[in-house]
Amino acid sequence: MAALELSGRVTSQLITRSVGFVPVSMFVADAAMQVSLDATMIVAGCGFALLAGGSLLSPPVRNLGLEPVAGSASVA
Numbered sequence: 627m628a629a630l631e632l633s634g635r636v637t638s639q640l641i642t643r644s645v646g647f648v649p650v651s652m653f654v655a656d657a658a659m660q661v662s663l664d665a666t667m668i669v670a671g672c673g674f675a676l677l678a679g680g681s682l683l684s685p686p687v688r689n690l691g692l693e694p695v696a697g698s699a700s701v702a
Contacts, residue, residue, distance in 0.1 A: 658666040681687045 655666065
């Protein structure tokens with residue numbers, strides 16, 4: 627995680643990069659749909675399912691937004 631002093635800079639970088647990749651992702655999606663719309667949707671759905679499943683296996687991601695219990699060790 628980023629230090630609290632750097633959270634604004636980290637957030638601005640994340641937003642800038644995510645907006646910057648929109649045209650690239652649209653180009654790739656268009657090229658994939660020209661090949662096969664069904665295959666594009668199947669690959670996208672499987673990719674999202676794998677990402678969600680992988681997130682469930684990661685304790686830091688799984689515990690995002692949860693308040694730590696007073697007196698307990700930090701979750702790593």
